[in-house]
Amino acid sequence: MTDSGSSHKSSSLSKMANEDKNEYFFTASGYSPTKQEAYNLYLRKLHEHFVQIWNSNSAKVSSPEEFLKIKILGTGAFGIVYLVRKQDTGKYYAMKMLEKEKIFRLKQIEHSLYEKKILSGLNFPFVVYLKYFFKDNVYLYYVLPFIPGGEMFTHLRKMGKFEETTAQFYAAQVLLALEYLHACDLVYRDLKPENILIDPNGYIKLTDFGFCKILKGRTWTLCGTPEYLAPEIILSKGYGTSVDWWALGVLMYEMSAGFPPFYASDPMMIYEKIVHGKYKVPSHFSSELKHVLSHTLETDISKRYGNLKDGVLDFKNHKWFKSIDWEKLLINRVPAPIVPKVKSPCDTSNFDHYEDQKLKESDKCLFEDEFSDF
Template sequence: MDVDLPTEPVVPLQVRRQTGSYRLSDFIIHRTLGTGSFGRVHLVRSKHNLRFYAIKVLSKEKIVRMRQVSHTRNEQQMLMAVQHTFIINLWGSFQDSANLYMVMDFVPGGELFTLLRRSNRFPDPVAKFYAAEVALALNYMHSLDIIYRDLKPENILLNADGHIKIADFGFAKHCNTNAWTLCGTPDYLAPEIIRNERYNKSVDWYALGVLIFEMLSGLPPFHEPDASHVVLYEKICAGPAAIRWPPFNALAQDLILKFLEHDPTKRYGNLKHGAGDVFAHPWFREVDWDKLRKREITAPYLPKIASAGDASAFEKYPEDNVAATYGQPVDDLYGDMFPDFDYAGV
């Protein structure tokens, strides 16, 4: 098959991108953008260039207690290795005695998940636009031997111009052969992950099939809202025969089925032509891949943003004065476990 693959600037994983040197006192913390098991993401403004950023603050004690040291270090290392228009930028990282800090893009449009829930489902051209941008990002990551492993609408952010930024690399892994760790979001897990088999980068293409289905229908294909994960995993392992198909575009359904192929050796994105099969699929026929990569195609939805620091697209969280605790001197029991996070003081 002759297909012109989108050209991507490749950064070898061992060559890390240039990041800045930061400390907490460089920023004014405005509000919380999100919370998680290990800490929070804050909207901050630089005192120096006055730009807005998002800072992820992670408790070292919680990371160690929940055995997430390798995932946390992986996230930083993966973000230092990638530089792509549809992937969030890591500008720098540092630590103090209690916390890790990662300075990243502030992406003001919020999560694709929020837009999808508000819309209920996307029209076929809208789902195609976001799927195509995700496909470009996945192809770039795979060219660096990175498996992303956590594709879902919550991890796809919308920039001010409506184009995507993939975030949250906590499950990403540099791997040029196979992996076997059980991780990811249940609805998006490929059957080989559930069966505890070795797997490769094709699990990301499987997840893209799930994402396309969810964007077109409003829910993932095997979704079980009130059942245990056991029932969900049984349906995933049963395959497409367990799916109740809404009236999709026939070409979209064909591509979804090729992504949800049970046998990874027969799955689209993992065949002889790799991602070339994905880009050449008839559902994507009208996509100009080079223009899309350059963000020269107008996005289907433009976030309503009043100003540079407008965070109204994000849910409000109680602040609990947590920011006042950052930088306080405590016994540092875990600093040597995160050697790539600079000690920059406060």
């Protein structure tokens, strides 16, 4: 077990963290292997659905003229996200506009095509999906459900940190979302509070699948947010879905502390801390949280939770998640600890304010050949 670098851990806790299984930290009557096998059957059906959609491209093709732009919800490296209203139905959506020139220049064409196909096939309560798509001379367009509760990042920044019960509620949903993605042979690779939206009921939706990839073996691509990168990504060892479980550990820590475990002004210093697995544990963390983190922020993937023989059961049966009713959570029957204030279907008060931007135009179709498959 990698040393966490914490001055707050007692020697007895360190000993417990080094054991593969310390029964003290696991519930006696938890999520049984039988339940998990039944759930795996459900996941396999969702995987079949994903493959079917992947092969058929069933998202609806539309056009920019059908949507009225109302307000900017966010900006990124490749474009802008607008709140839009569909003219014929009056329904509100989030429309992601990606600039073809930037995608081409940064060699992200394959990622953009992947994102469209992946979003088209997603079908799970805690992830967004693609409703419509189209392109024009300058932009690619993804039209997604509008999630008016805003980003988790905004709520976390406002509150400073979450109570552990709140962090458990969100982490459990992220865990189920990652389990679903992995069952579909997808590695997410971009988990962070900015990519987790909160719906009007207080439940989460993972968004931004630009780094998501179908993966049945290993890949070597360096991508993601520095503070959330797993050691194996930084060391170019080749990696699989284990990187998402590491990122879950970073998220659990950041939600509970208000800051990530590996932080520095220089990205290279962040990477150095990550590969050594060194982080400090705030004194207010419960022993259960410390224990689950010590097995999730584990540099040795052969010892990392989510990647062991019991898979997600190491999380589902851990005492830190003892209050979670996994079946009720899946169908939104657990009261949410934070319910965002949403006044109307088009309320954008939970999003940061952005000045309107002048959109680019072109008389000719830019990079027509490169994006012919979109």
